[in-house]
Amino acid sequence: MAIIEVVDLGKRYGPKVAVDSVSFTVEEGEIFGILGPNGAGKTTTVECVEGMRVPDRGTIRVDGLDPRRDRDELRRRMGVQLQESLLPERLRVWEALDLYSSFYPDPADWRDLLVRLGLEGQRDVEFGKLSGGQKQRLSVALALVGRPRIAVLDELTTGLDPQARRDTWDLVEAVRDSGVTILLVTHFMEEAERLCDRLAVIDAGRVVAIDSPAGLVSRVDGEQRVRFRPSEPIAEQLLRELAEVSDVRSHGGQIVVTGTGNLLHAVTSLLARNQVVAAELRIEQTSLDDAFVELTGRKLSS
Ligand SMILES: Nc1ncnc2c1ncn2[C@@H]1O[C@H](COP(=O)(O)OP(=O)(O)OP(=O)(O)O)[C@@H](O)[C@H]1O
Numbered sequence: 001m002a003i004i005e006v007v008d009l010g011k012r013y014g015p016k017v018a019v020d021s022v023s024f025t026v027e028e029g030e031i032f033g034i035l036g037p038n039g040a041g042k043t044t045t046v047e048c049v050e051g052m053r054v055p056d057r058g059t060i061r062v063d064g065l066d067p068r069r070d071r072d073e074l075r076r077r078m079g080v081q082l083q084e085s086l087l088p089e090r091l092r093v094w095e096a097l098d099l100y101s102s103f104y105p106d107p108a109d110w111r112d113l114l115v116r117l118g119l120e121g122q123r124d125v126e127f128g129k130l131s132g133g134q135k136q137r138l139s140v141a142l143a144l145v146g147r148p149r150i151a152v153l154d155e156l157t158t159g160l161d162p163q164a165r166r167d168t169w170d171l172v173e174a175v176r177d178s179g180v181t182i183l184l185v186t187h188f189m190e191e192a193e194r195l196c197d198r199l200a201v202i203d204a205g206r207v208v209a210i211d212s213p214a215g216l217v218s219r220v221d222g223e224q225r226v227r228f229r230p231s232e233p234i235a236e237q238l239l240r241e242l243a244e245v246s247d248v249r250s251h252g253g254q255i256v257v258t259g260t261g262n263l264l265h266a267v268t269s270l271l272a273r274n275q276v277v278a279a280e281l282r283i284e285q286t287s288l289d290d291a292f293v294e295l296t297g298r299k300l301s302s
Helices: 044-052 069-078 093-101 110-116 134-145 162-177 189-195 213-219 236-240 263-273 289-298
Strands: 002-013 014-026 033-034 057-062 078-080 150-154 181-186 198-203 206-211 224-230 245-249 253-259 278-284
Touching: 002 044, 002 181, 014 033, 014 044, 014 057, 014 110, 014 181, 014 198, 033 162, 033 189, 044 057, 044 150, 044 181, 057 236, 069 078, 069 181, 078 134, 093 110, 093 134, 110 134, 134 150, 134 162, 134 206, 150 224, 162 181, 181 189, 181 278, 189 289, 198 213, 198 289, 206 213, 206 289, 213 289, 236 245, 236 253, 263 278
Parallel strands: 014 206, 033 181, 033 198, 078 150, 150 181
Antiparallel strands: 002 014, 002 057, 198 206, 224 253, 224 278, 245 253
């Protein structure tokens, strides 16, 4: 069942069209990503979903509510990750959680959240003294303290080191597994690929595709490359004759075979039949990065 429905959303800031026409639905219990480059309109879109911005056009329904008209009720059902700069430096972790709990009629026990988010050791630490990863985890805890049905996480792991980023991803998956629907804004391809059940690729205020990460990858021409160093010389012609192969090139003893289908199997079987061993064998497949370039005509820098 769709828990979020956005139809033909449009929003301008003066002459600047931030969101041109955005439509998508988020199913209950999924992690739905909004992926796009800086300035694509991601934050504006989710701020309209949160009821924090007034759209110029379009309709939005969140858990059956209108985000503007039913803002107070929506606030109880939707947890929004806070921009970290909004918390006072001297506020201790437990004080922040206690304060936020007081905003909700039936809050989660923040002591449990501290444990779940691996922050029990930081309970009495002032916000300003937390590491970047700990601040992020606290911001997620604050988004969850009201027991929301939906959590909106915007650029969750920006600025985190790779380990803290992976820890945060594990955390987001655990939150989803506890039954919370997650709307995740990101410009990190790896994050989208790892976490999202489905995602909307947004570019210049428009949705260019909605699919699972694997579905997006399969939309682009699925060329693969197999690279190896043959133990014995092998005639390129033999490789070219394989139905799966579209191109063969050699560079300094290394052979690069491009093709489709079960290319790896076709190439390695041919080599085995000719008693050739492939050393330094590597396969490169189409990635979400490639799919993004194909869909938008440009690379997503991160
Ligand atoms: N309050 C505002 N006033 C004027 N222009 C704005 C405002 N907020 C955003 N914009 C512009 O609208 C466009 C979309 O911005 P938005 O923040 O929604 O994009 P985004 O995809 O979230 O980008 P980022 O990842 O950089 O936050 C950008 O060109 C931005 O400069």
